[in-house]
Every structure is written in structure tokens, then in C-alpha cells.
Amino acid sequence: MKKQIWKLIATLGLIAVIFLQFNIKVSPQTQEGSYSLTHPSLTQQLAYVAFLQTIKDDTGNSMDVEKMTIRQSELACMPLYKLKKICEPADFTDQEEKEEPQKKPTVDAIKKKKVALTFDDGPHPKVTERILAVLRQYDIPATFFVIGQNVEKYPQIVQQAADEGHEIANHSWSHRNLTKIPNDQVLVELNQTNEAIYKATGKYPSMYRPPYGATNANVRSLTSMETVMWNVDTLDWKHRTPEKTLAYVKEQVKDNGIILMHDIHSETADALEAVINYLIEQNYEFVTASELLE
Numbered sequence: 001m002k003k004q005i006w007k008l009i010a011t012l013g014l015i016a017v018i019f020l021q022f023n024i025k026v027s028p029q030t031q032e033g034s035y036s037l038t039h040p041s042l043t044q045q046l047a048y049v050a051f052l053q054t055i056k057d058d059t060g061n062s063m064d065v066e067k068m069t070i071r072q073s074e075l076a077c078m079p080l081y082k083l084k085k086i087c088e089p090a091d092f093t094d095q096e097e098k099e100e101p102q103k104k105p106t107v108d109a110i111k112k113k114k115v116a117l118t119f120d121d122g123p124h125p126k127v128t129e130r131i132l133a134v135l136r137q138y139d140i141p142a143t144f145f146v147i148g149q150n151v152e153k154y155p156q157i158v159q160q161a162a163d164e165g166h167e168i169a170n171h172s173w174s175h176r177n178l179t180k181i182p183n184d185q186v187l188v189e190l191n192q193t194n195e196a197i198y199k200a201t202g203k204y205p206s207m208y209r210p211p212y213g214a215t216n217a218n219v220r221s222l223t224s225m226e227t228v229m230w231n232v233d234t235l236d237w238k239h240r241t242p243e244k245t246l247a248y249v250k251e252q253v254k255d256n257g258i259i260l261m262h263d264i265h266s267e268t269a270d271a272l273e274a275v276i277n278y279l280i281e282q283n284y285e286f287v288t289a290s291e292l293l294e
Ligand SMILES: [Zn+2]
Pocket: 120, 121, 171, 175, 211, 212
């Protein structure tokens, strides 16, 4: 008998606990701070009407809520969204009525950092081919600042690079310092290279990079092409060590980085996969130099 009583008490207790939990779950709108828009309390509705009375109409007068066809008794049971429909002036935007749909992250919000791989001084019959093969494998675009006299020797490599989606830009005819030669020679350096690029690819370049990064207002005034420098210097031509090329990239790369390398040294081709893998890991998107400067 005693056992049965205890069982009954325990069962009732369990039911009470379940009921209390259920009750809390089904009626969150009764709790402070969780505001139900379709079933506002009378206080909330009256507060809303009081708010409407503070709004001025076009002529500067207060809204005459009482003149509207709402009686106090109706107000008590009228859902807030109906009240708004009756009372709101035309330009009053109703933001509370609808639940805000969850915003999807836009493309901008998850925008990748951008980087441009640039290769100077080619084309080179062996190294440029190797670099193109790696870029093809990763489906990555790059920009080649070519030397005019090399384009004349190996036009098919330049054409292949252009066909594979890479950008071809001008790096002068014979790699002279453009700030130290007369204007007519600067023009020859740039224009002859443009013609060689056009002959190889069917397209004139829109950018040039002055040899040694040496330029000035006079040189710039001689061409309509955009001057493109770099902001990540791998010094690959100097140390010829793939590990160092990667280390300089790691040290200097940032969003909108323009990485300077040279497609005339085999060590640069050796370094390329590691450089690309690092940049992919760091969530960089690869673009051409002109895409970066758009
Ligand atoms: Zn150069």
C-alpha cells in the first residue's frame, strides 16, 4: 500500500515537472522581453496608439487617432498589425510586423583577398613553358611583362600564354633604364615592344612595367599605357633559391598584392607550386594585374 502511494506521488511529481517545462516552452511571449507582434498586450497596443499621436501629418498637426473608427473596447482585442493598418500614415514603414528574413551572406561578405602573379623579362624558351604548365595545372591567371626582343624570338610562347588566359604587358624592348635615355629612344623601347606583342597575340597591351622600376613624370608622359610596379618583391633573380622566394612571399603578401618574379630563372619555376599552394591556403584569389587595378 505504501509503495503504491509513493509511486503515485512520484508520477504526479513527474507530470508536474513536465507540465512546468512545457508551459515555459509554449508561452515565451508572456516573458519579459519576448514581444509577440500578432498578440500584443493591451498596454503594448495603447503605447502604440500613444506613439501614433506623436506623429505629425503633412500639415504639421498631430494624428487624430480618436477620430478614426476605433473604439477603446475594440482596441483591447485588436491585434497590433491591424491597428497599424488603420492608423499609420502613408509613409510610415512597418518594420515590426514582418519577421526579418534571415539574410544570406552576400558575395561581398565572403570576398577573397586578391593577388596577381607577375613574371618579368621573358619569354624564355624553357622557364616560361614550365611556369605556364604549373599555371595551367592550377587554372590560375598571371601577367607576363615581356621584353620586346624576346617576344620577337619566341612569339609562339607569348601567343600560347595569351591563349591560355594570361595577360601580356610591356617591359621595354631591351631592358634599358627609361629615365636615362632620350625620349625618342623611350618611344622605340615601348612602341616596338607593343608591335611585337600585337604581332604575337593580336592585341596591344594596356600596361607597361619600366625596367628596374625606374620611371618618372617624363617617361609616364610619353605613353598612354598604365605604369604597373609591384608590392611584393621576391628577389628571385638575386638569391635564386625557391625557399627564399616562398619566404619573401609569406613575409610581404597582402590583399591586392602584386608579386614580382622572373620567368627566366629555373629556380623561380621550382618555387612556383609552393608559392601558389601557400596563397591558396591563405584564401587568395588569383587575378591578372589589370583586373587587380580595375
Ligand atoms: Zn625586368
